Amino acid sequence: MAIADLFPAAEGILSLGPANKAELLDMLSTEAASRLGHPKDDILQALLAREKLGSTALGRGVALPHTRLSWLQEPLAILARLNRPIDLDARDGEPVDLVFLVLWPESASEGFLPALSGICRALRDDHLPRQLRQARSAAEALAMLQAADQQDRDPQP
Template structure:
């Protein structure tokens, strides 16, 4: 799934100041729940259950909390740029300051892993996380995400 489909508008990009991992998950759960019309606790419980299986920190200051939930119509994604890095149990020991939260409809499992994989792929380029950390606005961060996504229809090379 192209990143532009996961992040259709800048409202999915937040600047947050959590004190720790628990508070971060509470904040993104509240933001996601408001977009989904669900309770914050329901979203938080799902994200915490996934974190109990193992940290979703990817390394290099990036985490991707994710889960599938019943009763969702479409995926919800939120990018949170933290004003101060927090401990997130990352394997590389680096604190996290960029957090991609992805909530996916349980009934639409076919797109879940490709969407997560696409986010990981665009983040492999060291430039994108650096650029996202320096973005002056949510709109600018969204433009950076879209530009980095080579799966987007307008980013594919033209055929002869």
């Protein structure tokens, strides 16, 4: 699944001000629950269980919290740009200020890892994260994500 399909509209991009990891996951769960019409606690518990397996912080200020949910029908992705970086136990020790939340239907497991790897590929150098940190609007950030995804999908000469 293309990044553009995961983030089909600018509403998928938030500005948040959590003080720590627990608050961040709570805020993301609240937002996802309101979009999905499902109890926040179900989402939060799944995210917390995933974090217990190991931090989803990728390094260089980026995190990719993700989980599969049995009741979910369609994938949901939210990009959160944090007002100030917070510690998410990244291996490189860098605090996180860009968070890509991915919730995936358990029944569609074949697309889950390709979606996560697509996000990681788009973030493989500092160009996209730097652009996202400087985006002046959610629409601009969405356009940056779509352009990075398209560039990644276009064959190189």
